[in-house]
Amino acid sequence: KNQVEQSPQSLIILEGKNCTLQCNYTVSPFSNLRWYKQDTGRGPVSLTIMTFSENTKSNGRYTATLDADTKQSSLHITASQLSDSASYICVVSANRDDKIIFGKGTRLHILP
Amino acid sequence: GAVVSQHPSRVICKSGTSVKIECRSLDFQATTMFWYRQFPKQSLMLMATSNEGSKATYEQGVEKDKFLINHASLTLSTLTVTSAHPEDSSFYICSARGAGKEKLFFGSGTQLSVL
Numbered sequence: 001k002n003q004v005e006q007s008p009q010s011l012i013i014l015e016g017k018n019c020t021l022q023c024n025y026t027v028s029p030f031s032n033l034r035w036y037k038q039d040t041g042r043g044p045v046s047l048t049i050m051t052f053s054e055n056t057k058s059n060g061r062y063t064a065t066l067d068a069d070t071k072q073s074s075l076h077i078t079a080s081q082l083s084d085s086a087s088y089i090c091v092v093s094a095n096r097d098d099k100i101i102f103g104k105g106t107r108l109h110i111l112p
Numbered sequence: 113g114a115v116v117s118q119h120p121s122r123v124i125c126k127s128g129t130s131v132k133i134e135c136r137s138l139d140f141q142a143t144t145m146f147w148y149r150q151f152p153k154q155s156l157m158l159m160a161t162s163n164e165g166s167k168a169t170y171e172q173g174v175e176k177d178k179f180l181i182n183h184a185s186l187t188l189s190t191l192t193v194t195s196a197h198p199e200d201s202s203f204y205i206c207s208a209r210g211a212g213k214e215k216l217f218f219g220s221g222t223q224l225s226v227l
Contacts, residue, residue, distance in 0.1 A: 034216065036218070043205050043219050044207075049214065
């Protein structure tokens with residue numbers, strides 16, 4: 001069964017600190033993996049997209065990694081800011097049936 | 113700038129009325145559009161998938177006669193909540209995917225409140 005599991009479910013850190021969010025998936029055959037940021041009451045905004053051959057991709061203070069062998073991805077946030085408080089969603093696409101599978105997200109709270 | 117435009121952003125309606133939500137892809141052709149609903153602090157829940165020119169495929173438990181989806185062109189899909197009831201109050205989000213399947217963008221969402 002195609003699944004995307006994210007951890008932790010929620011995370012609280014102080015402003016300026018770094019953090020790493022995890023995404024494990026069982027989607028096969030794998031097409032691509034995306035990380036989105038969703039602010040409360042808004043639609044998700046794309047941060048990164050990675051295909052099978054890509055190991056890492058950065059977008060400003062956001063760096064995503066992908067290990068296609070272990071089917072794991074991480075999103076690292078550097079020097080967190082208050083505006084980083086949001087839900088971060090991992091989304092994996094499957095090649096065969098065109099399915100898009102969502103993780104339940106990690107709710108990140110940045111404290112001043 | 114936004115590549116998927118969703119309107120309205122917020123709507124309040126009386127119970128029993130119908131509400132239409134529009135989702136437009138602005139600078140690419142969206143061969144597939146998805147509609148989701150999201151309750152507070154919950155994850156996105158896929159309601160239906162629509163391909164341009166064909167009938168939408170609804171997820172299990174989603175009433176197709178209540179949530180009418182039209183995808184008449186490669187840039188526009190609409191979701192109509194018919195005979196809305198308070199339990200339909202939710203945050204509705206669309207997303208659009210291009211033919212190359214690399215592009216997957218979300219609208220900004222519509223907060224529906226049914227009184």
